[in-house]
Amino acid sequence: MNLAQENLKNAWQASLYLRFGDTAVGTQLLNTKRHGPLNVQRAFFPEGKDCAHVYLLHPPAGIVSGDELRISIDVLEGAHALITTPGANRFYRAREDISIGDSKQYQHVEFRLAKxxxxxxxxxxxxxxxxxxxxxxxxxYLHKNASYLGWDITCLGLPSSTQPFKSGSFTQLNRVFCDDELIFHDRIAVHPNNDIFNHVAGLNAKHVFATFLAxxxxxxxxxxxxxxxxxxxRAVVSENDAEGKVSITKIRGLLVMRYLGDNAEECKxxxxxxxxxxxxxVMQKTAVNPRIWYT
Known part of the structure; x- marks a missing residue:
């Protein structure tokens, strides 16, 4: 087996499709299609049958060069799904021996919410x-009468373990469409050549950045x-002495909350x-933390 064949063998091309529907017994996970190391076990109902909690599972627990993960989730009319993960996602150091193309590590997640x-x-x-x-x-992708809450939290490197992010690149892209109209587009590309990490108008040498949308x-x-x-x-932000770390704004019907700091646990x-x-x-429900967060 030559090097190109070996790299192809070690690259994961994985996909997962989930479809949730509102049924006579509440929200149900109606359909699951998967390929490669992406999966879910089953839906959990810690707060009743009208909200399904689902944990996305990726057994390799990290993404390496050549990997491409695609997750697509449909929430049909009247259904309510809460999606989380049992652990952190990881983009590992890119391979230097790639001969099947570039060294990219790719993940794409898509949600479609009906009326x-x-x-x-x-x-x-x-x-x-x-x-x-x-x-x-x-x-x-939102219907104008859909309800959504979601965040992403990104940590560059492991500075607390003396493993800072000093090289390589990372691009985070968030887009929101309402009735197929783009209402939010947020992209950050960290690369040694653009100095976004250190620039005061970029990350200002902070290792954790995050966005929470409502x-x-x-x-x-x-x-x-x-x-x-x-x-x-904003009062919560002030009570936690986080005024310089969290901003809250309205953008075209979205509430956008951002964090920029150095502590992922603080952000969460x-x-x-x-x-x-x-x-x-947003959901007409009190907050019930997913059980997996306590493990």
Whole structure:
């Protein structure tokens, strides 16, 4: 076996498709299609049958050069799904012996929410190791009367373990479409040649950056309640002495909360507190942490 064949053998081309529907017994995971090392066990219902909690499983626990992971999730009319992961995602150091193409490590996640659908997307943090060559894309397609809460948390390197992110590249792209119209486009590409990591208008030498998005039906009382919640959200930020780390803005019907700092656990704790305020408004439910977060 030559080097190209060996690299191809070691590269994972994986995909996972999930479809949730509202049934007579509540939200159900109606359909699962998978290829490669991506899977789910089953739906859990810790807060009743009308909200399905699902854990995305990736047994290799990391993405290496040549890997391409694609996750697609449909939430049909009236259904409510909460998606999370049992552990951090990882983009490992890119291979230097790639001969089957470039060294890219790629993940694309797509959500499609129908009318009156509800979805919460709370993966644990993504760790990007020094020397990685990663691309992570998240596309959200919303009906105007769908409800969405979701975050992504990215950690560049492991500075607390004296493994800072000094080389390599990473691109994070978040897009939100409402009735097929692009309403949010946020892209950051960290590369040694552009100095985005150190630039004061970029990451300002901070290792953790994150975005938390909230969307409610446009023609509803929830929209006014979401706007009125901003003061409460900012009070949480102030109480945690995080004014210089978290920003909260409205962009074309979306509530956008950003974190820029050096501590992924701090970010998750802050976002969880914001979720506790937002969930009763957006989902008409109190916040119930997924059980997997306690393991």
């Amino acid at each position: 009156d659908a509800k979805c919460e997307n709370f993966p644990l943090e993504t760790i990007v190791y020094d020397g990685a060559d990663g691309v992570n894309e998240v596309d959200i 969307h409610v039906p446009l023609d509803s009382d929830q929209k006014s309640a979401l706007e009125q919640s901003i003061d409460s959200l 704790a802050l976002f969880t507190e914001l979720w506790q305020i937002l969930r009763p408004i």
